[in-house]
Amino acid sequence: VSFNAAVSCSSLQDERLLIRGGRVVNDDRSFFGDVYIEDGLIKQVGENLVVPGGVKVIEANGRMVIPGGIDVNTCLMKTYLGTQPVDDFLQGTKAALAGGTTMIIDHVTPEPGESLLEAFERWQEAADKRACCDYSLHVDIPLWNQTVKDELEVLVQDKGINSFQVYMAYKDVYQMTDSQLYEAFSFLKQLGAVVLVHAENGDLIFEEQRKILGMGITGPEGHPLSRPEEVEAEAVFRAITLGNRVNCPVYITKVMSKSAADTIAQARRKGSVVFGEPITAGLATDGSHYWSKNWAKAAAYVTSPPLSPDPTTPEHLHTLLASGDLQVVGSSHCAYSTSQKAIGKDDFTLIPEGTNGVEERMGFVWDKAVAMGKMDENQFVAVTSTNAAKIFNLYPRKGRIAVDSDADIVIWDPDIVKTITAKQQQSAAEYNIFEGLECRGGPALVLSQGRVVYEGGKLQIQQGTGRFIPRKPFPDYAFQRIKFRNQVCGQGVTRGVYDGPVHDVTPTPKYITPSPSAKTSPTSHQPPPVRNLHLSNFSLSGAQIDDNIPRRSGHRIVAPPGGRSNITSLG
């Protein structure tokens, strides 16, 4: 329904647009060409296009024409203790568009106990009313049980959701055990969904928080002190291990530290299918501000995992983005006002977590990576837009300037220089954690659904024009390798039944790993009279249908096909 409404709305305006004289930059190549847009879609790309008369022409004057950014991580409705973030879907998407981002993927965060489907519908309804750019949704899994599994299936199959977040932190609230994670990974893989992981060791954080509060540290500096970066790296390592075991793609949200990023880079080198998402905050500032004397300022930086106090972190993360070890840039935009942050004024564990960044995201990647010569413009497009579209199965509808793709386009001006300040931001928050930073590069013009929504610093938006973009499961970018690896699986060794002596065991298991389907040895009451080690082995050819049925040790096999072998020879 919402999709149709949005389409009719844009076709009413009947926007036909020609972007002339630009340099089209995709993630694979750049070329000079014109782009002709009709009905919110790109209809033609190339030189000397034949277009109908009376088309509105935008002169790009040789500037870059890039696919609109996709911000894969926003939290515009994440309730905290009953309060909503100050940036809702309208405010948040306005900020996104002003920064050159034409699509967001928001996190549906159900309260523990709330139905996933209900939460999803609540989010969709709010976004359909308010969002002014296209959006999609991730759904966070607050706990693991059968109902959740059923709901996940519905979400994937009928609702167009292909990504779900699980938590390794927030003990006693969202945190799952390793066994639950294993099950969740297995289940989501089967559905073809991408697993997003909030990677921090919640058990250790819980202990550290107690310790630090016990020392009398209640201010925001307690936040990074209780969540040191190795706790993040540890969880990333564990998540990747789980992903490898289940053979399932793993997507790490909010890579905030060097050690977490290095862990991802190493795992990719070993062949793991893992994606890492640093966020604007981690790419542009660091955690030294937690020690600010200004409580409100320090609290504004509180997010989890925390910003690393190591000031070399942003540079390192940019390097890894440029080299392809990290793939996507999100913002994790979740803006709370100072009075909301002040809920935790006497206890840092109560400070609502979240920083701004949806508006500044593209600008900082350009400023710190491209303008510094770390990254080329194609990689810039890849990390801000194309890779996200590929991982979440939006490609090539989004993330590319090509015929039939959505007309979400940005004309990028690398020479714009802007000083970030809370006074001029679109976000409703009083603080901007990048306050005073200078940023080179920014959008000169933004097209969303084929309409100009931002030009010369002015927004022209219409509330509720954002469409929900459904996503299909099994994105190739994440699942192709997984599918091949599925076919390569372990095989048991076909060997004969061991019919030698078996030691009597007491029925209570000791010093063994209990397994859910552990079988007891059925032969325990059969004391064999003679040791006959030399006759204990023979081999059958091929797996037998009843291999999984326990045999009696007295089973006699007359003529073992593989012949007998001597068990004392170690060949």
Place this chain on the structure above:
Amino acid sequence: CSFQKKRRYCSLNDRLLIKGGRIVNDDQSFHADIYMEDGLIKQIGDNLIVPGGVKTIEANGKMVIPGGIDIHTHFQMPYRGTTTVDDFAQGSKAALAGGTTMIVDHVIPEPGTSLMEAYDQWRQWADEKACCDYSLHVDITHWNDSVKQEVDSLIKDKGVNSFQVYMAYKDYYQLSNSQLYEIFTFLAEKGGIVQVHAENGEIIAEEQARMLQMGITGPEGHVLSRPEELEAEAVFRAVTIASQTNCPLYVTRVMSKSAADIISQARKKGNVVFGEPITASLGTDGTHYWSKNWAKAAAFVTSPPLSPDPTTPDYLNTLLASGDLSVTGSAHCTFSVAQKAIGKDDFTQIPEGVNGVEERMALIWDKAVTTGKMDENMFVAITSTNAAKILNLYPRKGRIAVGSDADLIIWDTDSVRTITAKTHNSAAEYNIFEGMELRGAPLVVICQGKIVLEDGKLQVTSGAGRFIPCSPFPDFAYKRVKARKQLAVLRAVPRGMYDGPVSEFSMSRGGTPSASARTSPTKQPVRNLHQSGFSLTGNRAACGESSLLINRAFSKSCDGCASVTEAFYCTLILPWSGQKAVMEYLS
């Protein structure tokens, strides 16, 4: 009291002189004679003045090295109503035959039972039978306040300084991350060494169920359900917890390259962590799990499993040589084929354990020293000296020096032997190193000042072994930890009370839980952000645990008020790895 008895017994016999040997300690090698009396080394040097009638051994320029210390054995271990086939007599005999003059056994109390009782039980067994000196590790198989007290008194009164915890064996030995955190914190305070069995038990349980479901029931299922990354994952987690609690960490049984890599990376970052590869992982690999011969395949079952990657032994030997791994054990835990066959229809039921106490020294000599990876001093360090240092027994054990125990061996670098179950001293039918040709062997073994091996003849006395108590806070592990503790005073940032507005909120909904959650009393109508931060004069020193204090005042423009410049003190507390970079940044 046992100590007294044994000493008297020694002094009856033995005055010994080793002439013409080359003494090899972990730091240097030199030519000198050694005179021993009453089980102690009394003199070292040339032209020693010794009493007449002393038995003299001519070393003929051969190496004389401190007796090996096998820091990890499971002799006489109870298992489902039976015990491992090598008891303390058999096991320590095998140890002596291989040049190991001291073993450290693991006490494994059943979960829910008293640690102290288990300790007494093990002491009794070992005092009765052991032929060489021994110490004990105690495994913590469950955790509560009474266990805590027992651990405390074991450290204080019973001479135990190392405790093993398990990250595997779900629903049995496995402890949660929070429990591990508590144990690490507690032992760091008491000066104990935390040993971990590092494997992710939860994932193993899932994988085991999956394997059995696929119809894989043979020993190959063991290694398939415990891939090496689960070991590496657990090692990584243990290192993280140890680093958080500032506690020295000892990883038992390093079986795979990836686990070893995690340890060496952690050491490079400054973590106090020791890795212990075992004879099996240094000498053979996990390809045998796929043997068609069930009994053979089952003989290799141990946890973590041997890695199927055949380059693993070479790699681990290299890391031993470079010092990234610190000690070697054997994890000697032998079951007969009939005992292993308990798991003939289900690999999860196969009792876990391999042999290795006898082969340990020769195998390392053969794989590391003769291949040119390691020098003889390093050989002594990783087979003996480092273990003694970790257990706080140095220099009584692990060194040839005046006043040290007369546990030493004359090492023959040229001897070549083929390992076979027919001639080994263990009672097991299988030897996982069967057929392996090893260069290097002990020629003479002296234990407590008495010759136990000479001319190929082994003469041991069951019950001669003494319990050697280990005291807490070994310097080798704790010096750095203590220094870091002194820095570990975290201070809050002194700031004024936030007196701005506070949103209304309800605690009933979700959010970050906190043990000491307090509600906020103040709620003011007016926003007054510009006065919300103010500075106090002077800054208080603030330091981070395992981190360095960097305290520096600098000014920045105040946000929310661009024209006002606000000076504030910024205290950075950084993890170990970030310090250098920050210092550069600030200077």
